[in-house]
Amino acid sequence: xxxxxxxxxxxxxxxxxxxxxxxxxxxxxxxxxxxxxxxxxxxxxxxxxxxxxxxxxxxxxxxxxxxxxxxxxxxxxxxxxxxxxxxxxxxxxxxxxxxxxxxxxxxxxxxxxxxxxxxxxxxxxxxxxxxxxxxxxxxxxxxxxxxxxxxxxxxxxxxxxxxxxxxxxxxxxxxxxxxxxxxxxxxxxxxxxxxxxxxxxxxxxxxxxxxxxxxxxxxxxxxxxxxxxxxxxxxxxxxxxxxxxxxxxxxxxxxxxxxxxxxxxxxxxxxxxxxxxxxxxxxxxxxxxxxxxxxxx
Amino acid sequence: xxxxxxxxxxxxxxxxxxxxxxxxxxxxxxxxxxxxxxxxxxxxxxxxxxxxxxxxxxxxxxxxxxxxxxxxxxxxxxxxxxxxxxxxxxxxxxxxxxxxxxxxxxxxxxxxxxxxxxxxxxxxxxxxxxxxxxxxxxxxxxxxxxxxxxxxxxxxxxxxxxxxxxxxxxxxxxxxxxxxxxxxxxxxxxxxxxxxxxxxxxxxxxxxxxxxxxxxxxxxxxxxxxxxxxxxxxxxxxxxxxxxxxxxxxxxxxxxxxxxxxxxxxxxxxxxxxxxxxxxxxxxxxxxxxxxxxxxxxxxxxxxxxxxxxxxxxxxxxxxxxxxxxxxxxxxxxxxxxxxxxxxxxxxxxxxxxxxxxxxxxxxxxxxxxxxxxxxxxxxxxxxxxxxxxxxxxxxxxxxxxxxxxxxxxxxxxxxxxxxxxxxxxxxxxxxxxxxxxxxxxxxxxxxxxxxxxxxxxxxxxxxxxxxxxxxxxxxxxxxxxxxxxxxxxxxxxxxxxxxxxxxxxxxxxxxxxxxxxxxxxxxxxxxxxxxxxxxxxxxxxxxxxxxxxxxxxxxxxxxxxxxxxxxxxxxxxxxxxxxxxxxxxxxxxxxxxxxxxxxxxxxxxxx
Numbered sequence: 073x074x075x076x077x078x079x080x081x082x083x084x085x086x087x088x089x090x091x092x093x094x095x096x097x098x099x100x101x102x103x104x105x106x107x108x109x110x111x112x113x114x115x116x117x118x119x120x121x122x123x124x125x126x127x128x129x130x131x132x133x134x135x136x137x138x139x140x141x142x143x144x145x146x147x148x149x150x151x152x153x154x155x156x157x158x159x160x161x162x163x164x165x166x167x168x169x170x171x172x173x174x175x176x177x178x179x180x181x182x183x184x185x186x187x188x189x190x191x192x193x194x195x196x197x198x199x200x201x202x203x204x205x206x207x208x209x210x211x212x213x214x215x216x217x218x219x220x221x222x223x224x225x226x227x228x229x230x231x232x233x234x235x236x237x238x239x240x241x242x243x244x245x246x247x248x249x250x251x252x253x254x255x256x257x258x259x260x261x262x263x264x265x266x267x268x269x270x271x272x273x274x275x276x277x278x279x280x281x282x283x284x285x286x287x288x289x290x291x292x293x294x295x296x297x298x299x300x301x302x303x304x305x306x307x308x309x310x311x312x313x314x315x316x317x318x319x320x321x322x323x324x325x326x327x328x329x330x331x332x333x334x335x336x337x338x339x340x341x342x343x344x345x346x347x348x349x350x351x352x353x354x355x356x357x358x359x360x361x362x363x364x365x366x367x368x369x
Numbered sequence: 370x371x372x373x374x375x376x377x378x379x380x381x382x383x384x385x386x387x388x389x390x391x392x393x394x395x396x397x398x399x400x401x402x403x404x405x406x407x408x409x410x411x412x413x414x415x416x417x418x419x420x421x422x423x424x425x426x427x428x429x430x431x432x433x434x435x436x437x438x439x440x441x442x443x444x445x446x447x448x449x450x451x452x453x454x455x456x457x458x459x460x461x462x463x464x465x466x467x468x469x470x471x472x473x474x475x476x477x478x479x480x481x482x483x484x485x486x487x488x489x490x491x492x493x494x495x496x497x498x499x500x501x502x503x504x505x506x507x508x509x510x511x512x513x514x515x516x517x518x519x520x521x522x523x524x525x526x527x528x529x530x531x532x533x534x535x536x537x538x539x540x541x542x543x544x545x546x547x548x549x550x551x552x553x554x555x556x557x558x559x560x561x562x563x564x565x566x567x568x569x570x571x572x573x574x575x576x577x578x579x580x581x582x583x584x585x586x587x588x589x590x591x592x593x594x595x596x597x598x599x600x601x602x603x604x605x606x607x608x609x610x611x612x613x614x615x616x617x618x619x620x621x622x623x624x625x626x627x628x629x630x631x632x633x634x635x636x637x638x639x640x641x642x643x644x645x646x647x648x649x650x651x652x653x654x655x656x657x658x659x660x661x662x663x664x665x666x667x668x669x670x671x672x673x674x675x676x677x678x679x680x681x682x683x684x685x686x687x688x689x690x691x692x693x694x695x696x697x698x699x700x701x702x703x704x705x706x707x708x709x710x711x712x713x714x715x716x717x718x719x720x721x722x723x724x725x726x727x728x729x730x731x732x733x734x735x736x737x738x739x740x741x742x743x744x745x746x747x748x749x750x751x752x753x754x755x756x757x758x759x760x761x762x763x764x765x766x767x768x769x770x771x772x773x774x775x776x777x778x779x780x781x782x783x784x785x786x787x788x789x790x791x792x793x794x795x796x797x798x799x800x801x802x803x804x805x806x807x808x809x810x811x812x813x814x815x816x817x818x819x820x821x822x823x824x825x826x827x828x829x830x831x832x833x834x835x836x837x838x839x840x841x842x843x844x845x846x847x848x849x850x851x852x853x854x855x856x857x858x859x860x861x862x863x864x865x866x867x868x869x870x871x872x873x874x875x876x877x878x879x880x881x882x883x884x885x886x887x888x889x890x891x892x893x894x895x896x897x898x899x900x901x902x903x904x905x906x907x908x909x910x911x912x913x914x915x916x917x918x919x920x921x922x923x924x925x926x927x928x929x930x931x932x933x934x935x936x937x938x939x940x941x942x943x944x945x946x947x948x949x950x951x952x953x954x955x956x957x958x959x960x961x962x963x964x965x966x967x968x969x970x971x972x973x974x975x976x977x
Contacts, residue, residue: 126809305792309819324795326666329646
């Protein structure tokens, strides 16, 4: 009997991945999205290893326009802009990943618990969520930046994550409230299955696509928030941070006045744009994978 | 049809653009012959339309040189702090011993409402200056160069005598650099008994203390004072102000109105340097004061039609200052090693290519002023030219060791040079980034750390929180002002009532922590006491003291002088000409807008 069950679950898994492959193949742009995200993950993990801790500078070639040698030109210290973007990606991506993880774990846990338990706990948790949602994120971050230095990407991610779970919690609660009344949950309850089983094996898988998409979107939100803070100059100076690069490109190198500094401005902007594009394309694929009604075959 | 709609829309857009054109034509279609002069107030980003026309208000819509007048316009002389151009005073006589100055007001001076400028106006302006704690008009006990008595001799003559208790050779400068305001407008800002309060405050005891508190409170009242209408003494008067610009019109009652070329002046709003660069590259400004700009931007500014950059002397230098309470900066050999290691030419090339000249050495004085004050001493100073071998020798003498290409402290702990700068000071940050790179290449770990803003930076620096920070020095022209940046309160020597008191490192704002006595040429000197002496001696006596101090700074290196600033003034010859090129008038007193003074002196002419 167990052999039959295992073989059935293996078949389901195989069919799922076959489905994923079919969805990805149908629109090549989705493959591009996956490649972009994998590329950024590779850049964040291994990119800085290809460069020395102190990037080589050249006082005779400061703020140079793009060339074969320097694809995005050089910064006001004569360092390669592309190398700065790559070495700076680790902070940005790591803190974005931490933000996404915290947003999703906290939001899902609170939403699930609140929606499944209902009653007093639901009221308390949702009022806390409402309060959290009324706090404006950017002004709070500006105030926090005056007392906290955010030198570590995990600290940055932690703060952004703690500020971002409200929306996910509300949405997950709404989904839970709807799903808990469905027949299969009723059946699970009737079979006497444990709450842990119902939440972990019945409810969560139904919401997994929604949660995964939220996680990816939280990554972009975190990138915008931290790059914005660094751009405003309220966070500690780190020359290879994308936000600091944007700030220096405009306010030190004069990228809005002189085209020689345009590469310095465009490189971090393109990195952010590309990352967002990758995420949007993958979210599009995920939508179809997890929502059979959207399948075109 | 769609095409027609597009054409109509484009025509409409073109008309709207033409209507909203910001060409330099007189606003309001006035019959002004001299035309519109466009500039910015480089000292005050962000026009606040609701701010009063009050020169003491930090956001006030008062423009020194244009609307507000000073008694005289102190110039940028290399050695003489008391040299000035006539302002509201046509002439003055300084007693040979600096004990008094007698001012003769402009005979035809009138306010913009037609009332004559009198000695009583100057007297009230001096009372207002007391509430703000100006140099010559201070009630702080024992303040150097403070006035003792103000006497109205006649309607156009006023005499101010210096307190003999703690005289200063730059007393006249303090007097001349005072803003003159109309008493019929400003008398309500202070009580009629103000002079009695000032007299009491200059004494001793609890009553004096109470009077000083009263004057401090009055200071806040004066800052907040809003005249109902701008009554100007300068060549222009404020017509209207909005968040985008302030418009001034010619004051027909100004004593030299016949020689004032522009009929209107427009101050454009800006929030950052990049906005000023934009105005300059478009040729919109007739004049802008010094603004830091990278080489490429500077080239584009120079390429704008009619654009000219006038370079002059700026009595300021930037240095890398050490907190000698922190190891290893307590060791002079470490400081000397760093002086040999850092290539100042490279630092200046990267950080301030247009606004600075690499320091020839560390003397505590701007190289131009040093050539005027201590020409014989300059060749004797160690230039600290970049030399890695000498740097390593100094580090070894200090007991530092190099392991696996990295320098460590004498006790084997890693050495990291942590440099601090305020965020937004792009030239300082750029310099520190370059120094960091130079240090890392030489095997010294380094980092650049920013602080939110300049006031917080100064506060944390004074609290001894930083190992290394950037520090402005050589603030001329007065010899005391030059050296007090090195051997003043920040290094432990406080000048209270003309008496010098030294505080140990880490106490009472002493964050530099230099030794109290330094050996120069085999003799021990107390640099703080010598610096204080500069506050009371004439130029001839000052020179040997300045030589000693320059040598002390050069040997002991409380700071490493990195670059001496250049005063870049941006002008445009398309609409106006006659710009001065003389160093002395390219930079005037603190907060003064030099182009306003050039215009009122009749130097600037409308292009024919």
